[in-house]
Amino acid sequence: MSGSSPTPPGRTAPTSLSIEGLRVVWPGRDEGADVAALGGVSLTVPAGGAVAVAGESGSGKSTLVACVLGLLDRRRARVEGRVEVFGTDVLRASDRELAALRGRRVGYVGQLFHAAFDPLFTVGSQLAEAHRAHAPAAATDGAVAEALRLAGLDAGPDLLRLRPHEMSGGMLQRAQVAAAILHRPDLLVLDEPTAALDALRRREFATLVAELRARTGAAVLLATHDLGLAARLADRVVVLHRGRVAAAGTAAEVLGSPPDGQARALVEAWRRTAGGGGEAPGGAA
Numbered sequence: 001m002s003g004s005s006p007t008p009p010g011r012t013a014p015t016s017l018s019i020e021g022l023r024v025v026w027p028g029r030d031e032g033a034d035v036a037a038l039g040g041v042s043l044t045v046p047a048g049g050a051v052a053v054a055g056e057s058g059s060g061k062s063t064l065v066a067c068v069l070g071l072l073d074r075r076r077a078r079v080e081g082r083v084e085v086f087g088t089d090v091l092r093a094s095d096r097e098l099a100a101l102r103g104r105r106v107g108y109v110g111q112l113f114h115a116a117f118d119p120l121f122t123v124g125s126q127l128a129e130a131h132r133a134h135a136p137a138a139a140t141d142g143a144v145a146e147a148l149r150l151a152g153l154d155a156g157p158d159l160l161r162l163r164p165h166e167m168s169g170g171m172l173q174r175a176q177v178a179a180a181i182l183h184r185p186d187l188l189v190l191d192e193p194t195a196a197l198d199a200l201r202r203r204e205f206a207t208l209v210a211e212l213r214a215r216t217g218a219a220v221l222l223a224t225h226d227l228g229l230a231a232r233l234a235d236r237v238v239v240l241h242r243g244r245v246a247a248a249g250t251a252a253e254v255l256g257s258p259p260d261g262q263a264r265a266l267v268e269a270w271r272r273t274a275g276g277g278g279e280a281p282g283g284a285a
């Protein structure tokens with residue numbers, strides 16, 4: 001798997017994403033106790049690197065992704081810390097600054113691929129609209145065709161005329177990837193992207209993302225409970241438990257020889273289910 005180029009001695013490696021002391025607290029319901037979704041999380045995704053944020057449901061993964069994309073509802077949540085994407089603090093950025101990042105420099109693939117497209121319009125027309133949001137219309141047809149090709153789909157007219165319900169789950173997932181890479185973003189954010197896929201489709205998705213990363217040099221932030229996917233895609237793994245970092249290190253360190261505590265429990269539970277269709281943690285690199 002391709003990674004970032006070596007950094008010359010004495011120089012700081014460029015950073016795609018930097019999270020420092022991120023704390024998110026939601027007010028309790030019906031005068032109940034407040035809920036700390038994230039309790040001081042820090043991590044860095046270098047340019048061209050891949051970091052997986054792993055953890056069970058409720059560990060804070062999706063809240064972290066919402067912060068990175070600038071989608072957290074700050075009218076309700078109390079937020080502390082910084083989340084910088086290519087030097088822009090998205091927690092305090094304007095709508096215009098966020099619009100310039102999303103789609104163009106940051107691509108997103110979520111778990112609800114069935115809801116990623118409007119059912120009333122063809123997938124081709126929606127990909128074209130997404131491209132025109134950041135680029136000249138004259139280049140749209142070529143960009144859409146190239147993105148579909150990179151995502152492993154035939155970009156012929158028959159496919160472009162299909163509506164979402166006329167596609168299989170695997171095709172929709174690849175179409176969502178095509179939408180995410182339309183503008184060759186520098187950072188791909190993947191939020192439980194294989195949660196609704198079977199074991200074969202999960203392996204195919206991992207191969208697809210690894211190939212895209214090698215071709216484009218994009219950095220990857222992966223939020224997942226699938227440690228097999230983390231083993232295949234990530235250089236480093238951060239394990240969250242109840243909103244806090246339980247372990248962090250290279251993929252081989254954390255998944256191959258996890259420390260005591262919640263990280264070890266998570267890895268052992270994953271091993272008991274045969275890795276969820278992914279590779280063994282010890283093979284991470």
